[in-house]
Amino acid sequence: VNWLSYEIRQYSLYINGYFQNALSGYRFYSTCPGDGKTVAEFADGDERDVAAAVAAARHAFDEGEWSSHLNAPERANLLRKIAQGIRNQVDELARMETLDSGKPIVETSVIDIHLAADCFDYYADLAHVLGGRQVALPQNAIDFTLREPIGVVSAIVPFNFPLLLTAFKVAPALLAGNTVIVKPSEYTPSTALELARICGEVGVPKGVFNVVTGFGPKVPEALVNHPDVDKISFTGSTATGKRIMENASKTLKKVTLELGGKGPNIVFQDANLEQAIDGSLLGAFMNQGEVCIAGTRILVADEIYDEFVGRFVERVGRLKVGHPLDWDTRVGSLIHETQFRKVMEFIERGKEAGAKLLYGGNRVVNGELQNGFYIEPTVFADVDNEMDIAREEIFGPVASIIRFAIEEEAIKIANDSCYGLAGGIWTENIKQGLRVARRLKLGTVWINQYNRLCMEAPFGGYKQSGMGRELGIEALQEYTQVKNVYIELEDELITLYE
């Protein structure tokens, strides 16, 4: 099988249009979580490399040509070329992403990489939407707003959708005329550096797009603390998000935070059960549960509880746990040992709390999987929303099924969480679907669907799932600031001063 041997790719930092070593000369490796083999080598940056990247991005922004509104069509053209550059190499990029992250190749090939390309195309199309508004005043004056780029944006990205989440940030930021420094997760930096190569090839000007690799907290905190960075766009854990907000307050940087979740996925009595089961499987086990929007709390109506649970577990049993490069794999490897231990600990806590373990719960170690971090897709039923497995983000293949009697109770359980990122509703009753959608305290609600992100629609968190929005026109607002311009039309000005 071809996934058993691969070359070790070599990367360096990308600063001011050049690939270069870290000033320290240090390097680090990424290993495939699925088999422990080394897949790529990277420059281990530090504060000095961050300073160089910020200086390059600052200069490219302040010099003004890139950020000028006159250049919006040119920026859009470059975004289209980046999209094409990604599409030209979907297979290679998907393979790299899978090797770095342990996620199934079927997901990176069919979803992640294509969507990343789509994201660049979508924002290219919005070049002509980047306007302000005219303000009506009750006096003889004209007032209007301009939307201007913010400046140097730093994008700090997690391991679970490396290229896709980078695209969510970079595409709107560049379209709006900002310059960008990406800090990818230390576990999955390859595709950010491939994106840098593509940016260089299609002619993105020097200093506009930069990548600094290295470890958290050192490298990303240097970006968050740097006075010449104007905005931080972060996706990652809620704990890190809080730390970023604290650090960013010292220079009062603008921040967008896309954080954790504990998605409620409500299956009502009259749901199309086959669809609800399909969607709930995707919600709970996509990317082996390492998904911020994962539907990990499956709330099921009393009347259909037994049937749903039976059929769901039967389908879970068919999901193949396997090497991430195997096309039949549906549950790949967790990212690293710490995450693996954390998930196993949650499974123990679920058992101790009295939840009924109906499927899975074990490490998978057979044959070639022995050096990876594989956990069986795991299903707990009869879960109480007070249990840790229902309250905390596990970030692994663990679904908790919770029973409810009436709509009101489902809403109450769904909203009883410190998170508020996304959730689902399964019902054939449109009035019920809309009624419940309105009452869920979530940034995204799907009715008869799950995990479906659209470039055109805003995405982000209520409560401790974050602040600000990605995607849609809303994201453009996050990467621009508003200038108000007032034009006096009176010839004789009233003055207080003679």
Ligand code: NAD
């Ligand atoms: P993480 O918070 O550990 O790391 C994310 C990034 O932050 C990495 O690049 C890391 O180097 C950097 N970082 C580490 N310490 C930092 C610090 N002190 N200051 C600034 N940056 C720092 O998250 P992770 O483990 O890579 O990703 C998993 C988490 O991401 C989950 O909680 C998940 O819910 C969340 N997530 C959210 C979304 C969303 O859109 N809301 C999407 C994907 C993942």
